[in-house]
Amino acid sequence: MSFNNLDALYRQVIMDHYKNPRNKGALQDGSLVVDMNNPTCGDRIRLTMKVEDGKVADTKFDGEGCSISMSSASMMTQAIKGKDTETALKLSRIFSEMIQGKDFDNDGLDLGDIEALQGVSKFPARIKCATLAWKAMEKGLQENK
Numbered sequence: 001m002s003f004n005n006l007d008a009l010y011r012q013v014i015m016d017h018y019k020n021p022r023n024k025g026a027l028q029d030g031s032l033v034v035d036m037n038n039p040t041c042g043d044r045i046r047l048t049m050k051v052e053d054g055k056v057a058d059t060k061f062d063g064e065g066c067s068i069s070m071s072s073a074s075m076m077t078q079a080i081k082g083k084d085t086e087t088a089l090k091l092s093r094i095f096s097e098m099i100q101g102k103d104f105d106n107d108g109l110d111l112g113d114i115e116a117l118q119g120v121s122k123f124p125a126r127i128k129c130a131t132l133a134w135k136a137m138e139k140g141l142q143e144n145k
Contacts, residue, residue, distance in 0.1 A: 007119065010116040010118070011116075013071075013113050013116035014067060014116050014117065015071070017071035017113065018070050018071040021070060021073070021074040022077060022078050023061060023074065024074070025060045025061075025062060026060055026062055027049070027050055027058055029050065031051075031058070032047075032050070032051060032140045032141075032143070032144055033048050034047045034049075034139050034140040034143075036135060036136040038065070038069070038128050038132050040125075041065070041129060042064075043066060043069040043070075044063045044064060045061055045063035045065070045133055046061065046063055047059065047061050047073070047077075047133060047137060047140060048061070049137070049140050049144075051085060051141070054085055054086075055082065055084050055085065056081055056082065056088050057082070059080060059081055059137075061073040061077055065129065068117070068126050068129040069129040071116075072117055072129070072130045072132070072133050075112070077133075079114055085141050088141060089138060091109060091114075092137060094107065094109065095111075095117075096131065096134065098111075098115075099118070099121055099130050099131060101121035
């Protein structure tokens, strides 16, 4: 597949998550709640997570922002749901390295749709948009310890 075709495919994946977000909404059962915003561009997110027995049993997000921040939140919630908290934090580290354009080792984990955001590394101003949901997840899991 040529670079242009791959780039177009990645744009389609990002737009699909933006227009049809997965896990959008809120958990109502006393779950962890983390509110974060990116004052630079106005993106904001509320992430709710239910952590049971060291696993992210469920997670949802709500908020508003650009296609990068909202699609990243959708992808992130899909990626961490059902994973143990250590794996969720590992995915966040891998995502951070990828989004900064660094060489990264996926450590045997399937990144799925998350890889579509790899091109954001070419646009430094958008990195904070892409990492907002991931920073919220890290904060919530660290506060839950």
